[in-house]
Amino acid sequence: MTAPAHQIKRGVSLYSFQEEYFLRTMSVEDCIRVAGEVGARGIELIPEQMIPGFPAVSDEFVESWFSWMERYGTTPVATDLFLDTKLHPGRWLSQEEQVASVCRDVDIAVRLGATVVRAIINTPPEVMEESAPYAEEQGVRLLLEVHAPFHYEHPWILQHLEVMHRTGSPALGLMPDMGTYVERFPRVVSERALRDGAKPELVDLVVSTYDDHGDTHALMDVVNYRGGGPVDFGLARQATHYIWSEPKAMLEHMPLIGHIQAKFYEMTEDEVEYSIPYDRIVPVLVEGGFDGYLSSEYEGNRHIQDVHPVDSVEQVRRQHAMFARLLGETTGEDA
Amino acid sequence: MFDKYIVCEEGFRTLDDGRTGGVVEVRMPYYRGLALSMVEAVDLVVDGRPVPAARTTFTVHGNTYRFDQLPRTTDDRWEMGERAQLAFETDEPLAAGEHDVAVAVRLRISYMPVPGGGRDAKRLTLAAQEI
Numbered sequence: 159m160t161a162p163a164h165q166i167k168r169g170v171s172l173y174s175f176q177e178e179y180f181l182r183t184m185s186v187e188d189c190i191r192v193a194g195e196v197g198a199r200g201i202e203l204i205p206e207q208m209i210p211g212f213p214a215v216s217d218e219f220v221e222s223w224f225s226w227m228e229r230y231g232t233t234p235v236a237t238d239l240f241l242d243t244k245l246h247p248g249r250w251l252s253q254e255e256q257v258a259s260v261c262r263d264v265d266i267a268v269r270l271g272a273t274v275v276r277a278i279i280n281t282p283p284e285v286m287e288e289s290a291p292y293a294e295e296q297g298v299r300l301l302l303e304v305h306a307p308f309h310y311e312h313p314w315i316l317q318h319l320e321v322m323h324r325t326g327s328p329a330l331g332l333m334p335d336m337g338t339y340v341e342r343f344p345r346v347v348s349e350r351a352l353r354d355g356a357k358p359e360l361v362d363l364v365v366s367t368y369d370d371h372g373d374t375h376a377l378m379d380v381v382n383y384r385g386g387g388p389v390d391f392g393l394a395r396q397a398t399h400y401i402w403s404e405p406k407a408m409l410e411h412m413p414l415i416g417h418i419q420a421k422f423y424e425m426t427e428d429e430v431e432y433s434i435p436y437d438r439i440v441p442v443l444v445e446g447g448f449d450g451y452l453s454s455e456y457e458g459n460r461h462i463q464d465v466h467p468v469d470s471v472e473q474v475r476r477q478h479a480m481f482a483r484l485l486g487e488t489t490g491e492d493a
Numbered sequence: 494m495f496d497k498y499i500v501c502e503e504g505f506r507t508l509d510d511g512r513t514g515g516v517v518e519v520r521m522p523y524y525r526g527l528a529l530s531m532v533e534a535v536d537l538v539v540d541g542r543p544v545p546a547a548r549t550t551f552t553v554h555g556n557t558y559r560f561d562q563l564p565r566t567t568d569d570r571w572e573m574g575e576r577a578q579l580a581f582e583t584d585e586p587l588a589a590g591e592h593d594v595a596v597a598v599r600l601r602i603s604y605m606p607v608p609g610g611g612r613d614a615k616r617l618t619l620a621a622q623e624i
Contacts, residue, residue, distance in 0.1 A: 180495055206525040206526055206573075244602075247533075
């Protein structure tokens with residue numbers, strides 16, 4: 159099997175190792191080393207997650223950061239910003255303060271050598287617009303994450319697209335999260351609900367409604383009518399928060415797409431994602447001429463940590479084996 | 494998401510400043526650090542009895558705060574996975590042996606319409622008294 163020529167690169171968001179980092183069984187350096195070992199070349203970091211003392215970033219950290227990149231053959235690609243509009247109790251951050259927060263995080267990206275900044279989904283379009291000139295000046299692209307349950311026809315995204323197209327700013331763009339392509343309900347989530355005491359018949363209802371791509375709007379209500387409790391409601395809510403849409407919808411927006419958050423919940427032993435059809439996503443990216451990073455974002459830990467130790471390293475390794483296969487880096491079955 | 498890790502199994506001890514009470518180490522159930530102004534509550538229940546927030550203090554990396562100071566504290570953070578010390582006063586000295594400790598953390602997460610956080614409960618053994 160040979161994939162068509164493409165310029166897609168593989169990366170890892172260190173978010174993927176949140177379980178191990180939280181428990182201090184892996185350091186930031188360990189995360190970067192592992193990324194390098196699975197063949198990823200691009201590193202994405204959440205500064206607020208792994209830089210103690212944020213928003214201060216010490217010279218010592220920066221020095222270590224670049225030395226790790228060199229040692230493990232990796233390169234900084236992206237940082238993820240948050241926008242704490244509710245920083246103060248009782249009042250919202252003003253637009254000026256929001257823009258200042260974004261610009262502060264652009265500065266951090268620059269210090270870390272990243273040229274892409276993930277703007278979190280709650281970043282208002284007007285804040286993106288006002289921050290764009292500064293980002294452009296700093297040589298950084300501010301990419302709005304398109305995260306479930308949002309999609310390209312949603313009014314919130316349309317408002318952002320309006321800003322991007324009207325201003326034509328080269329600093330603005332999109333960062334699709336592949337959690338918008340959940341074709342079937344992640345079983346790690348439904349199995350966890352069962353362990354937490356969900357009613358099997360209600361779990362079946364939620365999962366089958368989702369998998370049939372049925373109407374999930376009133377699922378929480380129906381689960382309530384059928385005698386569900388908090389765990390059942392939680393599962394039903396999840397079903398309204400995942401979405402499936404046609405990956406080809408990205409094609410129209412490809413000029414704006416600068417980075418992909420390759421969300422995943424479970425890589426099976428066969429090196430496929432249980433709920434997200436990467437074998438139909440990657441060809442769309444190739445077709446659209448995407449030339450950025452497919453950046454792993456493992457998020458299954460929270461659903462399995464109650465029953466067995468989380469092995470994020472193995473999960474990321476499997477996802478990269480899949481990417482290598484889908485990107486034609488390996489010769490596949492004919493090797 | 495990290496609820497089961499909120500209450501640390503290690504480090505449960507009595508206060509060492511002459512007051513009656515104890516210290517339990519707690520972690521934030523979230524995947525990044527947060528400014529303390531967004532930590533709305535760290536509610537503690539010891540052996541079934543709620544401890545009023547006014548009788549607790551909160552220490553991150555050596556900095557100690559009363560809970561009524563947290564809303565204004567935007568320049569210090571509870572880092573991801575960091576073990577904070579939740580110190581609490583009790584009327585009676587804590588007896589040696591096991592105690593039921595329950596902690597509920599409430600966080601103000603800007604992109605979420607509902608409060609974030611989580612809860613955890615563990616039976617902890619009081620560390621041997623230091624002399």
